[in-house]
Amino acid sequence: MSESKQNYIDGEWSEASTGETFETTDPAAPSETVAEYQQSGEEDAEEAVAAAAAAQDEWAATPGPERGAILRETGSILESRKDELTELMTREEGKTHAEAGGEVQRAIDIFYYFAEKTRDLGGNVKAASGRRTNLYTVNQPVGVAALITPWNYPIAIPAWKVAPALAAGNTLALKPASVAAGTAVAIFEALDEAGLPDGVANIVTGPGSTVGDTLISHDDVDAVSFTGSSEVGEMVYSKATDDGKRVQTELGGKNPTVVSDTADVEEAAEIVAGGAFGVTGQACTAGSRAIVHTDVHDEFVERVVEEAEALEVGPGDEYDMGPQVTESELESSLEYIDIAGDEGATLETGGGRPEGERFEEGYYVEPTVFSDVEPHDRLAQEEVFGPVLAVLEVEDFEDGLHVANDVDYGLAASILTNDHTEAERFVDEIEAGVAKVNTATTGLELHVPFGGFKRSSSETWREQGDAGLDFYTIEKTVYDSF
Incomplete structure (x- = not known):
């Protein structure tokens, strides 16, 4: 009862x-x-x-x-x-x-x-x-x-x-x-x-x-x-x-993580995965866009896929990532996965409901990574609110900053870099209420202001x-x- x-x-x-x-x-x-x-x-x-x-x-x-x-x-x-x-x-x-x-x-x-x-x-x-x-x-x-x-x-x-x-x-x-x-x-x-x-x-x-x-x-x-x-x-x-x-x-948010060519790629993949798939991606500060320098793009994709595939999905009392909260939220994530495929993005991992006995009930979706996402694709512009990561490839820092800002939202944003000048410029020029350096877009201190720009x-x-x-x-x- x-x-x-x-x-x-x-x-x-x-x-x-x-x-x-x-x-x-x-x-x-x-x-x-x-x-x-x-x-x-x-x-x-x-x-x-x-x-x-x-x-x-x-x-x-x-x-x-x-x-x-x-x-x-x-x-x-x-x-x-x-x-x-x-x-x-x-x-x-x-x-x-x-x-x-x-x-x-x-x-x-x-x-x-x-x-x-x-x-x-x-x-x-x-x-x-x-x-x-x-x-x-x-x-x-x-x-x-x-x-x-x-x-x-x-x-x-x-x-x-x-x-x-x-x-x-x-x-x-x-x-x-x-x-x-x-x-x-x-x-x-x-x-x-x-x-x-x-x-x-x-x-x-x-x-x-x-x-x-x-x-x-x-x-x-x-x-x-x-x-x-x-x-x-x-x-x-x-x-x-x-x-x-x-x-x-x-x-809402459509939060970017810019990955510089100076970043430690293995660490960057771990940070991005945590921000994208933590709390099943159901956070307004979730890092749903990874904007990656072309020189480290392929290695980053390989590493972040490994992070996604290492997550064990199941009931929250035993596993790394739980279900989505309702059937409608699950259906929304699956719909965005279909949209990304239709727009020409490459599915690197995930992309559906996991199979197995423990998934017969429950609103589960696999941690999902897409590459070859274009800046104006819906997956790069709209809040998904599920464990779906869009990876966008950029030529340099200027391009990355432009892509990061080219959305209607401005809640949280992060840059992963070993270049202090890049970090300072990012903090100054990013259009977001929360700017982070070398950490995930998720996670907030309780004694400092929180809020966003634009539609956030x-x-x-x-x-x-x-x-x-x-x-x-x-x-x-x-x-x-x-």
Whole structure:
């Protein structure tokens, strides 16, 4: 019997007003139900916002260190449940145990980090031009925040939205992705156990077309933070800004790794494979394009194919790469593989569903490498969100930089080189919010800004670290003359 989860609204666990529920299943064994959640509607979302609005003044007036103590305890509770939540994520999202465990730890670290940051929240004192005047700034919470999060990092992304929002004194309502909602619900279980006052944080599960839309458009919502596809995120941004809301979006990517002729090819292949096939390629920062200097191209292709073929695919509790999260995501990856073949790319390895007894169930696809990909092929331009790597051959650094920038996205980018001048130019000229040298496009520190350029974000507010707090605060300047 699968566990039944409820909404958390105004400090109470409750069923949806619709009376309906939905189930999540294991992508490694889709016939197995993992958990049951509330199929909420507009009324539930409205109740969550009303609760957050009612709790806002009191939570904003709570001293920062007192808010921090609740966040710290939340992190501690999550830490005590780490093994359980790791297993839940593997069963619900399909990540390997190592990937899921790392993500749960990241969520724990985020709560600990923002717990300490509450001690630094305040403002700045400036020198006034006149005598007997104190001139200073005060940071205040924006108000009620609506948070909408995706399935591919089902605890880390909710954590990096919820923790800074609460640290800064905001109240909130969260709608997690339906296909992997369990670890997001666990955050609110921990907040409740940690003593968070009623109404401060609320979670409502259900479809974006009702729950998400109600949160975004509600008059009492002051800020909206969304992570998901560019297509949906652009609609969210337009709708929310039309209502005068503060909006932060983190969207898709088509992330390049430029491989210089000076790079260690064996190391480069290992780095690229990790960025392309880690978390089954289901990361907005996945390194889906390898842009390789012609002098090392053939050796690189040989080496990266070896890396791909060395990966053991299967259920996340035993193997190197798990399944895709849903059948529709699997079908999308297979469709892009067909498109690449039709466009003339050369399939070097993978390209289909693996065969064998353990693959009879599950949304598995082989780690796939294509060479002879042209810069304007769809495989080189569109986000696949699966373990499919496009290798593009370029004549020199200038050509590589041009190809790297010649897409609609600009989230993360990397260069693998032993030429420091190339590295410096790449950092200066790459059109991406995250620039890396000699490491994969994936992997983020939690205390520095994260966000993209072009269609990878709204280019307004960044997430994480002090930048995350900036989004959830508004500055007031005080002239105090006496």
